[in-house]
Amino acid sequence: MxxxxxxxxxxxxxxxxxxxxxxxxxxxxxxxxxxxxxxxxxxxxxxxxxxxxxxxxxxxxxxxxxxxxxxxxxxxxxxxxxxxxxxxxxxxxxxxxxxxxxxxxxxxxxxxxxxxxxxxxxxxxxxxxxxxxxxxxxxxxxxxxxxxxxxxxxxxxxxxxxxxxxxxxxxxxxxxxxxxxxxxxxxxxxxxxxxxxxxxxxxxxxxxxxxxxRRPPEVLQHLVHLHRDAQDLTPHEGMARERGAFSQVLRLPQTLQTMADYNAGRITVPEVPACRTAQTPAGR
Incomplete structure (x- = not known):
């Protein structure tokens, strides 16, 4: 380091x-x-x-x-x-x-x-x-x-x-x-x-x-902002912003390549490390 x-x-x-x-x-x-x-x-x-x-x-x-x-x-x-x-x-x-x-x-x-x-x-x-x-x-x-x-x-x-x-x-x-x-x-x-x-x-x-x-940085930023929008905007406004963000990331080169790899069978989802459940207290 x-x-x-x-x-x-x-x-x-x-x-x-x-x-x-x-x-x-x-x-x-x-x-x-x-x-x-x-x-x-x-x-x-x-x-x-x-x-x-x-x-x-x-x-x-x-x-x-x-x-x-x-x-x-x-x-x-x-x-x-x-x-x-x-x-x-x-x-x-x-x-x-x-x-x-x-x-x-x-x-x-x-x-x-x-x-x-x-x-x-x-x-x-x-x-x-x-x-x-x-x-x-x-x-x-x-x-x-x-x-x-x-x-x-x-x-x-x-x-x-x-x-x-x-x-x-x-x-x-x-x-x-x-x-x-x-x-x-x-x-x-x-x-x-x-x-x-x-x-x-x-x-x-x-x-x-x-x-x-490993995720496209633009995608992560959209998720952070849309999550905040869900708390601050009306559902109609939030959904509209989500549609715009979705259409924007749909054409990102990394996104297109990832979807092509999935469609060709080169990768599978869900990704195990990302979906691994962290230890939480019993009864939660």
């Missing part, structure tokens, strides 16, 4: 032509902080220059730690500064996006797919970072996943209130937000907070990334 960026909070490496790994680290607490924001944004600047990148995997470098949560000391400092300067914001008059928000915006707008390989503590801002990724996988362990902000008199401030309901449903999300519920990885899988519980989150994410890398 080639190291592309190395800092005190994250390390970016390339895993083959199509996949990059962003290892997050801030021992011993594992907090995200302003230095984390600066370094991750620098790492994303590097990913923007990588030709052929199809997937970026975010994972915790240290055992048992993805991102514990955002540094509460820093949040207290910001709150006291707002009070001292009498700066007032509201839902109708919000502040401009900060570094953490820009990270999530860039992941959402990137031409590659992002995967969170959750290998340990993932609460507050850590979960918001994971929720900002297209896919999330967790491995067993003695740690918790959740948005704990209300326990500190806070609310999630980097998309948690918006994205949690898309993962677990509106009713469950509201309860979790109000109680500050943090769950085991097994329960996170049952709630669909993560896509699956797997023995090794990073290894599974690499397998998924390898599968995604």
């Amino acid at each position: 080639e190291t592309l960026f190395s800092g005190t909070r994250c390390t970016l490496t390339r895993h083959g032509e199509a996949v990059a790994l962003l290892a997050l680290h801030n021992p011993p607490e594992g907090f995200f902080d302003p230095q984390s924001e600066r370094e991750v944004l620098q790492a994303l600047d590097v990913t923007d220059t990588l030709d052929g990148l199809r997937a970026l995997i975010l994972h915790g470098r240290d055992p048992g730690m993805f991102v514990r949560h955002y540094d509460v000391k820093e949040l207290e400092r910001i709150g006291r500064a707002l009070l001292a300067r009498d700066l007032r914001f509201s839902p109708d008059s919000p502040p401009p996006p900060g570094g953490f928000h820009k990270i999530l915006e860039r992941l959402e707008a990137a031409p590659y797919l992002s995967i969170a390989a959750i290998n340990g503590w993932c609460m507050g801002g850590g979960l918001e970072l994971a929720l900002g990724c297209h896919l999330r996988y967790a491995q067993p362990g003695d740690y918790r996943i959740g948005l704990l902000e209300v326990q500190l008199g806070l609310i999630p401030g980097a998309g948690g209130t918006q994205r949690l309901s898309r993962a677990v449903g509106p009713a469950r999300a509201l309860e979790m937000l109000l109680l500050g519920t943090c769950v085991t990885p097994e329960e996170a899988a049952r709630l669909d907070l993560v896509h699956a519980l797997v023995p090794d989150a990073l290894a599974h994410a690499l397998d998924v990334a390898a599968t995604l890398a």
Whole structure:
């Protein structure tokens, strides 16, 4: 693996032509902080220059730690500064996006797919970072996943209130937000907070990334955008956009070749690795 960026909070490496790994680290607490924001944004600047990148995997470098949560000391400092300067914001008059928000915006707008390989503590801002990724996988362990902000008199401030309901449903999300519920990885899988519980989150994410890398990138981007449309548009509008996207990808050279190979018997579907069921808790 080639190291592309190395800092005190994250390390970016390339895993083959199509996949990059962003290892997050801030021992011993594992907090995200302003230095984390600066370094991750620098790492994303590097990913923007990588030709052929199809997937970026975010994972915790240290055992048992993805991102514990955002540094509460820093949040207290910001709150006291707002009070001292009498700066007032509201839902109708919000502040401009900060570094953490820009990270999530860039992941959402990137031409590659992002995967969170959750290998340990993932609460507050850590979960918001994971929720900002297209896919999330967790491995067993003695740690918790959740948005704990209300326990500190806070609310999630980097998309948690918006994205949690898309993962677990509106009713469950509201309860979790109000109680500050943090769950085991097994329960996170049952709630669909993560896509699956797997023995090794990073290894599974690499397998998924390898599968995604074989797909036409235009097809994957259409699927991501249409999935979002299904939540934001009317059914009529979403179906119309789907028809347009279908007609667009139908003539892609890679798509035409893949269909020709199938029709000639050179390949079969379903592809076994892509359809393999990940380990999930019993009873799900």
